[in-house]
Amino acid sequence: MHTPNITRFLGLAECYDGARPAPPQAFVRLVCAWCGLPALGLVVDLGCGTGLSSRIWGARARRVVGIEPNPDMRALAAARGGDGLEYRAGCGQATGLADGCADAVVCSQALHWMEPQATLREAARILRPGGVFAAVDCDWPPSVNWRVERAYVAMKERADALEAASHNASPEGGPRRWPKEEHLANLRGCGHFVFAREVLLHGVERGGAQRMVDIALSQGGVAALLRRGSSEADLGLAELRRVALQELGAAEADYVFSYRVRLAVKPG
Numbered sequence: 562m563h564t565p566n567i568t569r570f571l572g573l574a575e576c577y578d579g580a581r582p583a584p585p586q587a588f589v590r591l592v593c594a595w596c597g598l599p600a601l602g603l604v605v606d607l608g609c610g611t612g613l614s615s616r617i618w619g620a621r622a623r624r625v626v627g628i629e630p631n632p633d634m635r636a637l638a639a640a641r642g643g644d645g646l647e648y649r650a651g652c653g654q655a656t657g658l659a660d661g662c663a664d665a666v667v668c669s670q671a672l673h674w675m676e677p678q679a680t681l682r683e684a685a686r687i688l689r690p691g692g693v694f695a696a697v698d699c700d701w702p703p704s705v706n707w708r709v710e711r712a713y714v715a716m717k718e719r720a721d722a723l724e725a726a727s728h729n730a731s732p733e734g735g736p737r738r739w740p741k742e743e744h745l746a747n748l749r750g751c752g753h754f755v756f757a758r759e760v761l762l763h764g765v766e767r768g769g770a771q772r773m774v775d776i777a778l779s780q781g782g783v784a785a786l787l788r789r790g791s792s793e794a795d796l797g798l799a800e801l802r803r804v805a806l807q808e809l810g811a812a813e814a815d816y817v818f819s820y821r822v823r824l825a826v827k828p829g
Contacts, residue, residue, distance in 0.1 A: 569736050569781035569782075569784075569785060570610075570631050570633070570634060570781050570784075571631065571633055572633060572784070573633070573634075573778075573779055573781070573784055574610075574611050574631075574633040574634050574636070574637040575637065576775055576778050576779045577610060577611055577634070577779045578610075578611035578612075578613065578637055578641075579775060580772055580775035580776045580778070580779045581610075581613055581670070581699075581776065581779055582613070582699060582703070582764060582766050582816070582818045583613045583614065583616065583617050583764075583766075584613075584614050584617055584669050584697050584764070584820065585762055585763070585764030585818075585820070586617065587762045587764070588617070588695070588697055588762060588820065588822060589617055589618060589619075589621050590621075591695075591760060591762070591822065591824070592604075592665050592667065592693055592695050592824070593621055595693045595695075595824055595826060596664050596665055596691070596692065596693050597691070598664065599621075600620065600621045600622060600623070601618075601621060601622045601623070601664040601665055602622070602623050602624065602663075602664050603622070603623070603624045603625075603626065603662055603663045603664055603665075604618055604622045604624070604625045604626075604663065604664065604665045604666075604667060605625075605626050605628065605656065605658060605662075605663045605665070605666045605667070605684075605687060606625060606626070606627040606628065606667050606668070606669070607628050607652075607653040607656070607666060607667070607668040607671060607672075607675070607680070607684070608628065608629060608630075608652075608653060608668055608669070608670075608671025608672070608674065608675065609627030609628060609629045609634075609635075609638060609648065609669075609671075610629060610631070610634045610638070610669075610670075610671070611634050611637045611638050611641070612627055612637070612638030612639075612641050612643075612646065612648065613669070614667065614669035614670075614697075615627040615638065615643075615646055615648075616641065616643050616646065618645075622645065622664075623645060624645045624647070625645060625646050625647070626647050626648075626649060626658065627646070627647070627648040627649070628648075628649055628650075628651040628652065628653065628656050629648060629649075629650070629651070630650060630651065630652045632650070635648050635649075635650060652675070653668065653671075653672075653675040653679075653680035653683060653684070654675065654676060654679040654680050654682075654683050655683065656683060656687060658687045659687070660686055660687065661686075661687065661688065661689045661690070661692075662687055662689070663687050663688050663689065663692055664688075664689060664692050664693070665688075665692060665693045665694070665695065666684040666687060666688055666692070666693075666694045666695075667694075667695045667696070667697070668680075668684075668694075668695070668696040668697070669696075669697045669698075670697070670698055670699055672696040672698070672739075672741070672744055673698070673738045673739050673740065673741050673744075674736070674737075674738055674739075675739070676737075676739070677739055677743070677744075677747040677751075678747075678751060681694070681747060681748065681751045681753055682751070682753065684753075685751075685753035685754070685827055688827045689827070690827060690828060690829045691826065691827060691828075691829035692826070692827045693824060693825070693826050693827070694748070694754065694824070694825045694826075694827070695822060695823070695824045695825075696744055696748075696822070696823045697762075697820050697821070697822045697823075698741050698744075698820065698821050698822075699818055699819070699820055700818075700819040700820070700821070701713070701717070701776070701780075702714065702717075702773065702776065703773075703776070703816040703817055703818045703819075704816070704817040704819070705768070705773065705809070705814050705815065705816050705817070706808045706809060706814070708804055708807075708808050709770075709773055709801075709804055709805050709808050709809065711804075712797070712800055712801040712804040712805070713773060713776075713777065713801055715797050715800070715801075716777060716783075716796060716797035716798055716800070716801045717777075717780070719795075719796055719797045720780070720782055720783050720786060720796050720797070721782065723786055723791060723795070723796070724782040724785065724786060727786070727789065736781070741821070744823045745757060745758070745759050745823045748823055748825040749825075753825075753827065754825035754826055754827055754828075755826055755827070755828045755829075756825065756826050757823065757824065757825035757826075758823075758824060759821060759822065759823050759824075760821075760822045760824060761819070761820065761821060761822070762819075762820040762822055763817055763818060763819050763820065764817075764818045764820065765815050765816065765817055765818070766815075766816050766818065767813045767814070767815065767816065768813060768814065768816045769809055769810075769811065769812065769813045769814070770802075770805035770806045770808075770809040770810065770811075771805075772816065773801065773805045773809075774798065774801060774802050774805060777798060777801060778798075783796060783798070
């Protein structure tokens with residue numbers, strides 16, 4: 562795996578785990594329905610991070626194996642614990658798992674950091690016949706208040722421009738990512754699956770003003786710029802914080818998270 566893709570999130574585990582949403586239970590039910598089972602034997606969670614996307618399976622999977630190359634994220638996932646949960650070092654292209662062992666292979670907010678052809682080949686290898694691959698991505702920002710969302714979009718545009726300029730000036734370049742909007746085409750064109758489609762879901766979680774700021778701070782590019790000396794004012798984070806506090810105050814509100822799920826089934 563490309564090293565900057567791993568180091569990008571070093572030191573962010575606590576912030577990430579506290580700010581990011583867990584995929585909704587509708588996602589769990591959808592994957593089980595595609596598998597044709599009320600509960601699954603083994604779910605493999607590629608790029609599982611801090612285990613947010615692993616812990617959601619509860620009674621719907623006998624066993625979940627999270628694959629994560631970032632040691633900080635993996636350590637926090639293991640510390641959170643949970644019955645039937647196991648976390649291993651590895652990456653989407655090389656899980657070290659046996660052929661045909663999994664009912665489902667899932668990937669939450671992580672497929673864009675993985676080389677698609679090698680990752681989908683590995684997912685198909687470890688899936689049983691008729692098993693399901695499902696990649697879920699969250700749209701940013703969540704919806705809570707339009708003025709807060711506008712401040713977040715302005716911050717992200719500013720951070721993206723500064724990060725691009727930084728990478729262009731660096732001989733090592735930056736992290737490698739693949740467009741999320743190409744996930745479905747990659748699933749349909751890789752030759753490992755008989756059917757693939759996109760489904761839209763949403764989930765609602767609670768949060769206050771600080772949660773939107775923490776979501777911004779959990780973005781690898783924002784964190785990297787702050788480590789390199791950019792200020793919150795440079796990035797628009799100070800303005801996001803001001804607007805979030807002004808609009809949301811000390812109260813909690815519904816954060817509506819929108820998800821794009823790309824599903825594919827292996828030949829039975």
